[in-house]
Amino acid sequence: MFTAFVLVLFAVAEATVAPVTGVPAISLLTESEAAAGENAADKAPLLHLFPLTEKGTLSPAVIVCPGGGYSGLAMGYEGVDVARWLNSHGVAAFVLEYRVAPHRHPVPLHDAQRALRTVRARAEEWGVDPARLGILGFSAGGHLASTTATHFDGGDPDSQDSIARLSCRPDFTILIYPVISLLPAYGHMGSRNNLLGNDADEQVAASLSNNRQVTADTPPAFLVHSTGDSGVPAENSIAYYRALVKAGVPAEMHIYEQGEHGYGMGKGDPALSTWPDLCIHWMRKRGLLNE
Numbered sequence: 655m656f657t658a659f660v661l662v663l664f665a666v667a668e669a670t671v672a673p674v675t676g677v678p679a680i681s682l683l684t685e686s687e688a689a690a691g692e693n694a695a696d697k698a699p700l701l702h703l704f705p706l707t708e709k710g711t712l713s714p715a716v717i718v719c720p721g722g723g724y725s726g727l728a729m730g731y732e733g734v735d736v737a738r739w740l741n742s743h744g745v746a747a748f749v750l751e752y753r754v755a756p757h758r759h760p761v762p763l764h765d766a767q768r769a770l771r772t773v774r775a776r777a778e779e780w781g782v783d784p785a786r787l788g789i790l791g792f793s794a795g796g797h798l799a800s801t802t803a804t805h806f807d808g809g810d811p812d813s814q815d816s817i818a819r820l821s822c823r824p825d826f827t828i829l830i831y832p833v834i835s836l837l838p839a840y841g842h843m844g845s846r847n848n849l850l851g852n853d854a855d856e857q858v859a860a861s862l863s864n865n866r867q868v869t870a871d872t873p874p875a876f877l878v879h880s881t882g883d884s885g886v887p888a889e890n891s892i893a894y895y896r897a898l899v900k901a902g903v904p905a906e907m908h909i910y911e912q913g914e915h916g917y918g919m920g921k922g923d924p925a926l927s928t929w930p931d932l933c934i935h936w937m938r939k940r941g942l943l944n945e
């Protein structure tokens with residue numbers, strides 16, 4: 655029994671190449687989940703590793719949360735492509751394959767929080783500056799990213815799990831056509847139903863409408879949306895931006911006139927494809943990038 659338990663923990667900690675991304679990935683299951691028989695090698699939660707190869711310099715890092723309405727994950731154009739772009743600008747990236755429906759809240763949030771703690775725990779190994787760790791999310795992944803920015807803790811110093819002792823607060827957030835609200839009139843009901851169920855408690859939905867949860871401790875944010883988004887209205891980003899400004903939190907927002915939901919990096923569109931450069935400029939101005 656002891657030998658089997660050790661082998662399970664070894665499988666959780668070590669990276670194996672994931673077919674979905676073609677790069678090493680590690681399970682984010684806790685030791686207790688692994689010991690309870692959770693599948694550590696097959697399904698989410700997985701963290702796909704895109705660290706930088708240059709050694710000797712600590713780099714900023716970003717955890718990437720693909721969208722998919724909490725029912726699936728766009729791991730390609732909202733995951734791998736984004737990680738490669740970040741790498742090209744000297745940013746380590748980690749694509750989060752978080753659990754979605756039929757899993758409900760708080761499972762996705764726990765996956766994202768565990769990812770933030772894990773990168774901090776292994777920062778030296780991966781050449782990452784643990785004080786420049788951000789999170790980026792598209793659509794429902796943007797909801798997850800903004801939830802980590804408004805529902806965080808400094809870690810449990812008494813935990814026997816060394817990873818759980820670390821903070822899960824991101825240092826900055828990048829939100830691309832994010833779901834922010836789970837309430838009418840502009841909340842995304844599909845994401846709400848997949849995350850909370852069709853008979854969700856209104857108080858829980860309100861607690862996860864993250865424009866209502868912003869405080870002065872919420873990390874800075876860069877937001878992108880478009881007026882032409884018929885899937886997730888731009889009011890989501892606007893409400894979050896206004897809440898950040900009211901709380902005195904640094905924020906930058908870009909609202910494009912045209913652009914349907916789900917354009918990813920904006921490739922092929924002369925307007926939408928400008929947001930990645932604008933984001934890099936924002937990161938540089940905030941002192942997040944290495945010289």
